[in-house]
Amino acid sequence: MGKESGREDGLIRLITQISKAMHRRSTEETLGMKLKAFLLLSYLRDHPAVTQQELEGALMLDANGVVLLLNELEAARWSVRRRDPEDRRRHLVEMTPSGRQAMERAEKARENLERELVQDMSVDERATLYRLLKKVWEAVQQPA
Amino acid sequence: MGKESGREDGLIRLITQISKAMHRRSTEETLGMKLKAFLLLSYLRDHPAVTQQELEGALMLDANGVVLLLNELEAARWSVRRRDPEDRRRHLVEMTPSGRQAMERAEKARENLERELVQDMSVDERATLYRLLKKVWEAVQQPA
DNA sequence: TATTGTTATACTCTATAACTATA
DNA sequence: TATAGTTATAGAGTATAACAATA
Numbered sequence: 001m002g003k004e005s006g007r008e009d010g011l012i013r014l015i016t017q018i019s020k021a022m023h024r025r026s027t028e029e030t031l032g033m034k035l036k037a038f039l040l041l042s043y044l045r046d047h048p049a050v051t052q053q054e055l056e057g058a059l060m061l062d063a064n065g066v067v068l069l070l071n072e073l074e075a076a077r078w079s080v081r082r083r084d085p086e087d088r089r090r091h092l093v094e095m096t097p098s099g100r101q102a103m104e105r106a107e108k109a110r111e112n113l114e115r116e117l118v119q120d121m122s123v124d125e126r127a128t129l130y131r132l133l134k135k136v137w138e139a140v141q142q143p144a
Numbered sequence: 145m146g147k148e149s150g151r152e153d154g155l156i157r158l159i160t161q162i163s164k165a166m167h168r169r170s171t172e173e174t175l176g177m178k179l180k181a182f183l184l185l186s187y188l189r190d191h192p193a194v195t196q197q198e199l200e201g202a203l204m205l206d207a208n209g210v211v212l213l214l215n216e217l218e219a220a221r222w223s224v225r226r227r228d229p230e231d232r233r234r235h236l237v238e239m240t241p242s243g244r245q246a247m248e249r250a251e252k253a254r255e256n257l258e259r260e261l262v263q264d265m266s267v268d269e270r271a272t273l274y275r276l277l278k279k280v281w282e283a284v285q286q287p288a
Numbered sequence: 289t290a291t292t293g294t295t296a297t298a299c300t301c302t303a304t305a306a307c308t309a310t311a
Numbered sequence: 312t313a314t315a316g317t318t319a320t321a322g323a324g325t326a327t328a329a330c331a332a333t334a
Contacts, residue, residue: 011258012166013183014277019163020204021284022156036324039157052293060164062326067294081293089292089333114155117283125276132265132273133158139261140165180301196316206303211317225316233310233315 011136025113031106037073038110041103044079044095051090052081078102155280169257175250177220180213182254185222185247188239195234196225222246 026035033041036059043058044050050058052066061069070093073079078099084090095103118126170179177185180203187202188194194202196210205213214237217223222243228234239247262270 009274009278010186010254011261011274011277012170012179012254013186014274014281015159015163015166016179016183017204018277018281018284019159021281022159024204025284026156035156035160039160042154042157053291060161060168063293064295064327065325068324087292087334091293110154110156116286117155117280120279120283121276128272129276129280130153130155130158132269132276133155133162134153135264136261136273137158137162137165139264140162140169142260207316208304208318209302212301228315231311231315235316 022113022117026110030109030113032102032109033076033078033106034072036069037076037078038103038106040069040073041078041095041099042107044093045100045103049092049094051084052093055093073099076102166257166261170254174253174257176246176253177222177250178216181217181220181222182247182250184213184217185239185243186251188223188237189244189247193236193238195228196237199237217243220246 023035026038028034031038039059040055043055047054047058052063052070055061055066056063059066070079070081074081076099077096079093079095081091081093084092118129121129167179170182172178175182183203184199187199191198191202196207196214199205199210200207203210214223214225218225220243221240223237223239225235225237228236262273265273
């Protein structure tokens with residue numbers, strides 16, 4: 001058997017575990033909102049007026065999931081849907097001012113958590129981690 | 145705004161998305177079993193006789209989740225629970241020969257998928273990715 | 289006829305607490 | 312009395328298909 005050189009644990013197991021643990025620590029209490037809500041709002045920060053189909057792709061939700069999540073966000077007055085004048089089948093989703101406030105508060109909580117997670121890494125290592133994860137993200141999205 | 149130097153997208157978003165996409169692609173059809181079942185069996189491969197509490201920690205499940213998953217595995221004849229003679233409250237969980245077979249088949253499917261995901265990376269980059277993800281995994285497990 | 293979003297429905301996963309048996 | 316595992320239950324999350332409005 002010789003050198004038991006660190007069995008490859010598997011990306012899937014590692015990513016799955018990390019994702020679960022991150023979700024457990026991103027509670028509604030610390031974020032001020034559900035993680036899913038935060039992920040949608042922070043997407044709206046970078047993409048001011050998007051259709052629901054865009055959100056499906058960006059957040060890996062199905063059409064139904066987007067509707068349900070937006071219902072929650074609108075109930076909290078954090079986002080609004082308005083008809084697209086150019087195609088009245090479409091909605092354009094936007095963040096409200098109070099949505100932005102809530103998102104920025106949650107963003108601070110996210111930064112605090114992530115700072116903990118990478119505190120033992122150098123700046124270079126952090127950049128490398130992001131770069132490599134983005135590569136994985138590109139690859140995993142390919143149909144098959 | 146000058147240099148839009150790549151806003152830090154956030155580890156949480158990236159990991160969440162990758163995890164979702166990986167799960168979508170790790171179908172029962174390609175693995176021959178559910179991903180959760182595979183993760184448990186591959187843990188048993190490396191830890192031949194474990195208590196259910198060990199599985200809770202290792203797989204980030206609660207006691208109930210372990211019971212339910214083991215029920216499925218036993219129904220498929222892939223694992224067995226036997227009483228620990230030294231403490232009859234405990235179960236020792238073990239993989240059956242057919243469980244090993246099924247696991248090894250699923251392992252090949254996992255390797256195929258992961259090969260795709262890292263195909264654009266050098267050997268060094270792959271090792272670095274694993275190393276850094278393990279650091280994140282250590283850090284995210286800390287209580288708070 | 290095709291597309292966007294909605295509703296309705298069911299299925300899976302996860303979390304909680306009460307219960308059994310062993311210590 | 313405390314622990315390991317189980318059961319029961321409800322809650323959240325996810326997936327499917329039928330539907331309404333608009334193109």
